[in-house]
Amino acid sequence: MKKISAIDIGTNSVKHRMFEYDNKSNNLNEISHLRMRYTLGLGRDIYSKKHKKIRQKSIRRLGKILKKFEKTINLYDVDYVRACATAAFRQASNQALILDQLSDYSSIPIEIIDGVEEVKLISNLDISQFNPDMNYFIVDVGGGSTEVLLKKKNECIDSKSFPVGALSIHYLGKKGFLKEWSNIVDWLNMFKGNGISQIIGTGGGIRSLFKVQKEKSLPLEEFDLILKKINGLTKSEIIRKYNIRPDRAKLISKSGMIYSNIANELNIKKISVIPWGLAEGIAYSLIKKK
Numbered sequence: 001m002k003k004i005s006a007i008d009i010g011t012n013s014v015k016h017r018m019f020e021y022d023n024k025s026n027n028l029n030e031i032s033h034l035r036m037r038y039t040l041g042l043g044r045d046i047y048s049k050k051h052k053k054i055r056q057k058s059i060r061r062l063g064k065i066l067k068k069f070e071k072t073i074n075l076y077d078v079d080y081v082r083a084c085a086t087a088a089f090r091q092a093s094n095q096a097l098i099l100d101q102l103s104d105y106s107s108i109p110i111e112i113i114d115g116v117e118e119v120k121l122i123s124n125l126d127i128s129q130f131n132p133d134m135n136y137f138i139v140d141v142g143g144g145s146t147e148v149l150l151k152k153k154n155e156c157i158d159s160k161s162f163p164v165g166a167l168s169i170h171y172l173g174k175k176g177f178l179k180e181w182s183n184i185v186d187w188l189n190m191f192k193g194n195g196i197s198q199i200i201g202t203g204g205g206i207r208s209l210f211k212v213q214k215e216k217s218l219p220l221e222e223f224d225l226i227l228k229k230i231n232g233l234t235k236s237e238i239i240r241k242y243n244i245r246p247d248r249a250k251l252i253s254k255s256g257m258i259y260s261n262i263a264n265e266l267n268i269k270k271i272s273v274i275p276w277g278l279a280e281g282i283a284y285s286l287i288k289k290k
Contacts, residue, residue: 004028005073006282007066007083009110011043011143011167012247013204014062016069017279018076021287028283034072038065039247042088043143047171053094063105070106080286084113084121084278087144087165115161119147121281123156124288127200127274135195139262140202140277141255143167146184148262150191160187166205166255181261188265198270199263203277205255208248210273217272220263227256 004019016036021028040062045054066083073081089112092098099110113121122140130136138149142165149159164172164180172180198217201207210216212226230238230253238249263271 002080003031003076003078004283004286005069005078005081006279006286007069007081007108008277008279008282009040009042009062009083009085009089010278011046011086011088011145011165012039012041012251013143014038014040014065015277015279016072017283018072018078019283021283028280028287030280031076034076036069036072039245040065041247042092043167043171046088046091046144047168051093052091054088054092054098059098059101063102066102066106066108070108073108081108082111082282082286083108084111084118084282086113086118086278087142087163087168090114091144091163115145115147115163118145118278119149119159119161121278121285122147122202123149123151123159124281124284125202125274125276126280126284127151127154129274130200130272131197134197136198136200137191137196137262137266137268138200138202139259141166141205141258142203142278143251146258148184148187150194150196152194158191162187164258166251166258169254169258170251184262185265188262192266196266196268198272199259199268201259201271201273204248205252206259206271206273207275208242208244208252209256209259211244212242217270220260220269220271223256223263223271224260227253227260230256 002021006017008015018031018034019028046052132154135152140147144165146162150157162184235249
């Protein structure tokens, strides 16, 4: 039994997941009581300023978080570790300085992965619960980017990462978002009429939306009704009524809007959710390497 540590340094939060992997049965099981998540908000540094630098305050906080992760990793004698930084790090103009300063806190190597690699990691996620003969779009809306992957009969046909997410929308403004959205539409149009049965959503944003209805799969009409309900509430009302984290409550409607727009653009009538995200994709990538 091997222990695996997967760290996802996202635009909005930092997540640490630990797993046990049995190579005989090929089962990957999370050690759920060791799950850690911290809101960091790197997107505020990147998207609210023209210089696109991650602030010293954020670097110090991230360093302290990674130090905590490393203590847990050492305590449990973890065999394999991978830490991936995504959209906020990709756009940061001070990447080299950040990595150098983080090494003072922890020996965990940080990979700044591009959109192509992020999509590859998402493609590792287990969707065996769905009919393998059907065609699906797997969509992961993060804080700073959206990854879209087309699977036809369980084979990856095409994929794309777009630099627009639930947090970056806020700072892009209407004009900036429409520009990025037109790029997404141009790519999506290649797949119209391909008989795509549904969208499979990954990550915390869409899980929070489905938490409102307490379902794992919804017709698009019902999904859009949830969005309408959420848009009519304040952030504090969303937190209180649905027990959703404050940072996610702030972004939940924008995340949902991207899923809805993709589904409506392609006339997809169903959206489902799986309980995994990028951290699990990172863990599966370590299994493949070994």
